[in-house]
Amino acid sequence: MLGCMGSSKWDYILFPVIAALAIGVFYGALRLVGFFGMGVLGLVIGFIAVRMDLERDGASSDPSALAEQFKARERMSRSERADFHAAQAFRLKPLFIAQVVAAGFVIFGFGLHFLL
Numbered sequence: 001m002l003g004c005m006g007s008s009k010w011d012y013i014l015f016p017v018i019a020a021l022a023i024g025v026f027y028g029a030l031r032l033v034g035f036f037g038m039g040v041l042g043l044v045i046g047f048i049a050v051r052m053d054l055e056r057d058g059a060s061s062d063p064s065a066l067a068e069q070f071k072a073r074e075r076m077s078r079s080e081r082a083d084f085h086a087a088q089a090f091r092l093k094p095l096f097i098a099q100v101v102a103a104g105f106v107i108f109g110f111g112l113h114f115l116l
Contacts (some may be wrong), residue, residue, distance in 0.1 A: 009070035035113035040106025056092065 030038055057069060077086065 035109050035116070037109070038105050039109030039113060042102045042107075042109055045098055045105065046102030049095050049102060053092065053095050053099075056088065 029041070033041065057066060073081065073084070
């Protein structure tokens with residue numbers, strides 16, 4: 001990650017390449033679907049990301065299964081619980097990025113569609 005103490009020279013080499021690639025994909029999608037399509041794409045990405053965030057404990061229609069998961073977490077030791085929360089936070093970082101990208105697509109897409 002850029003700006004962290006553990007940054008390597010590869011971070012500084014790959015960041016401009018990845019940024020240019022992301023800008024190119026964004027421009028290509030904009031040319032393909034237009035502003036309104038970017039807003040709709042943002043809504044779809046946002047819906048999927050929020051749904052995955054809500055189901056992070058497991059998607060189940062059986063309430064007893066979710067209750068069993070919470071009981072099992074209560075029986076965890078302090079270190080096991082810390083490991084579980086660290087792993088869950090690591091898994092949720094891409095979802096946060098997807099939610100930010102979705103919000104940007106919605107604001108940019110619908111905002112410029114209705115302004116222009």
